[in-house]
Amino acid sequence: MEAQPTAAHAIETVFRLESPRVVAGVARIVRDIGIAEELAQDALVAALERWPRDGVPDNPGAWLMATARHRAVDLVRRRETYARKLAEIGRNLPDAAPPPEPAHPDDIDDDLLRLVFTTCHPVLSREARIALTLRLLGGLTTAEIARAHLVPEPTIAQRIVRAKRALATRNVAFEVPYGPEREARLGSVLDVIYLIFNEGYAATAGDDLLRPGLCEDALRLTRLLSGLMPKEPEVHGLTALLEFQASRTAARTAPDGTAVLLKDQNRRRWNRMLIARGIRALARADATATGAPGPYALQAAIAACHAHAYSYAETDWRTIATLYALLAARAPSPVVELNRAVAVSMAEGPAEALELVDALAAEPALRDYHLLPSVRADLLSRLGRTAEARTEFERAASLTRNERERALLLRRAAEAG
């Protein structure tokens, strides 16, 4: 049974909830997210000293924000005084920091958006973007991020320090991009969230109960972003996609921890509430779209077809095949083509699909990808070309790194006759 949280735990909980906003609000003043995080931490230390003694303030978030902001303004003033003194002895006055503004809910949203675009900035490596986003927006501790990635804590700590330094030395502006840059930058933000989700999704077969739920952290981030950018269709598209994928979490792992494929999942274990949320988010993506749907909205639409189907066989494969064709045109990828082939095999038959799969045979990106021979083997077997099917199942078995999957593929090879 979980006991009532201790005072310190309750304060840390408040801090975790508030810290993205505090860091974002302070970063606008000091123009450096590393310093902003330190100032936020100072405010937490002050809270841990004061609150147990004086009681928790009525609005703890506002207290933390005011305390951190106060320190930030002090810091900026000291810098300005220093700069003025430098100027007095004949040096140039650097750009003065803007004065702190009052906290209006919309301003807080703007600050959070600036923080999202900064932690997902393209000057940072993929790993750095993920770590920094989880730390500053997800409110995860360095230890939690390390555990989620199965790497030692100092590795993550260093990754975060380096990322902050890179943002500072490359003079990355703390701002929301507009104009032609915006779409690419938003793409980077969405990709970071999707990567976080997939890291968690790929790991859910593991049994480390201490491993924080990266899927849920990503889901929370994308829901947050949907609230911050209600007019961006791809943000809603990503939210929809993650809600749909998360809805299958309980069904995609067998009691022994092994993965259950979509076609074998017990659909009664799909979470109906998350599906309903996915449908709503997808509708918002449609409603806000001004042009053709983007890659996330298309993937969400495919996931919606699965969510609506009572069984694998009763799925609307024709629509899914069309959606994959649109996706392949929008974001070409051999993996998307392979998925399209599977949908075509269900909608039209194995012969039509085999043509598509054979066209992928020369694709270098799929050379060691076990699903290519595995899909091909399945199609050949459905066409009664058993000898060829067996060879392909064996080839797929030799390529997979997963023991259980290898066993399954070898069994299918033996059954192929």
Place this chain on the structure above:
Amino acid sequence: MPRYLSLVRIDEASAPAEGPSEELMQRMGELIEEITKAGVMLDTAGLTPSAQGARVRWEGGSISVTDGPFTESKEVVGGYALMQCKDMAEALEWTKRFLKTHEEFWTVTCEVREIAEG
């Protein structure tokens, strides 16, 4: 990340007859928007008075239906919030903030329960 159901219980007899004040609705609306934007609130709603509800009971192998209001209970469920939180401490923190939107003359109990997953 576990989900928590907060069952909001109120004493219908002592609750203001004219319902919640405009200011309360305003504060509550802002807070709910904040919790939703934070990605925490999955679903929330208030319920119509228990006079419009019914209790359906299974006991001794037979069904009985009792129409509302449920005067024999001091507090009845008046609303709910379904939240996805990191832990119970976070669920309690949001619940406290929800309760604080009410004026002093209200008596409201939130029963916060973790949803059994799996």
